[in-house]
Amino acid sequence: MSADITAEEAGISWKLTALVDRTAAEAALAASVEDAWDSDLVMSAHEVEADRYDPINAGLWRIEAWYPRKPDAALRATLDTMFDGNPPDFALEKVEPEDWVTISQQAVEPVRAGPFHIRTPDHAAAPEGIDLVIPASRAFGTGQHETTAGCLAMLGWLRARGVHPRDIADIGTGTGLLAIGALKLFPTANVIASDIDPVCDEIVRENARGNAVPLGQRPGALHYVTAPGMDDPALRARAPYDLLIANILAGPLITLAPDFARAVQPGAHVVLAGLLTTQEARVTRAYLQQGLRREHRIVDGDWSILCLRMPAR
Ligand SMILES: C[S@@+](CC[C@H](N)C(=O)[O-])C[C@H]1O[C@@H](n2cnc3c(N)ncnc32)[C@H](O)[C@@H]1O
Known part of the structure; x- marks a missing residue:
């Protein structure tokens, strides 16, 4: 990446993951639609199914969210809104740019x-x-x-x-x-x-x-x-x-x-x-x-x- 291209312009984004209970997941999804959906955060939530790899977390909800910039004050404010001032500890992962649409359509x-x-x-x-x-x-x-x-x-x-x-x-x-x-x-x-x-x-x-x-x-x-x-x-x-x-x-x-x-x-x-x-x-x-x-x-x-x-x- 050249010095004058931002991470966002280069297509780099950040993925946030956390496990929460069902009430918190549903409240966050509701807030993501009603209050904060126009922020740059894109979020989904799915119940964790019991399987042999993850029997302990079964019944919890996995929140996955994507943010187009390095996590900043605007993201913290959005998460505060979504989780009523008490956001969970999100694991952060940098996602390198890929042509996801084309990749997902191969084969x-x-x-x-x-x-x-x-x-x-x-x-x-x-x-x-x-x-x-x-x-x-x-x-x-x-x-x-x-x-x-x-x-x-x-x-x-x-x-x-x-x-x-x-x-x-x-x-x-x-x-x-x-x-x-x-x-x-x-x-x-x-x-x-x-x-x-x-x-x-x-x-x-x-x-x-x-x-x-x-x-x-x-x-x-x-x-x-x-x-x-x-x-x-x-x-x-x-x-x-x-x-x-x-x-x-x-x-x-x-x-x-x-x-x-x-x-x-x-x-x-x-x-x-x-x-x-x-x-x-x-x-x-x-x-x-x-x-x-x-x-x-x-x-x-x-x-x-x-x-x-x-x-x-
Ligand atoms: C889930 S894809 C659906 C594509 C196709 N209609 C299908 O059913 O597979 C959503 C599409 O909506 C477009 N889109 C998102 N927001 C939009 C908006 N406000 N107005 C028009 N198109 C929008 C996206 O660029 C994307 O191509």
């Missing part, structure tokens, strides 16, 4: 999710199922993750119930997989996909071409924009949507609830993912407060995938 095996079969170009098409081809890339969304697979399964569930959306938005599209899947299921829909990360622009376009999905602003085509949340003229102009999909994270999903509710029409479905089962109640509450109703949920491991609906007039 990915084909996945079945709802009516879809997702594979890389190295694998053969399956004899049945809607074939989606997504090569490894620097964006999230190969179908391997529970949240992506759950969203695809939720699209299949909607289709099986006779839902035929015409105006679809996929917010936080990553590789574009959900938007492309939506177009395969609903081939005459207007589909717009967006991501806050500019790297997705080229990747979504390549994946659209690789799956014979036309790009453009007409029915049956995919339009892509780089934007945070709904903050883009094209996203606003195409509203109201009758299907909005967002696989992001619990904190942003809660913050975006009013924007999403404003962007959908009566009777519209909203598919949300990126939330742990422990975060489901808080995310659901944010959307119920905006007038939506619960329609369906899929739970896969620690992850919940929600389908909510704006009541028809």
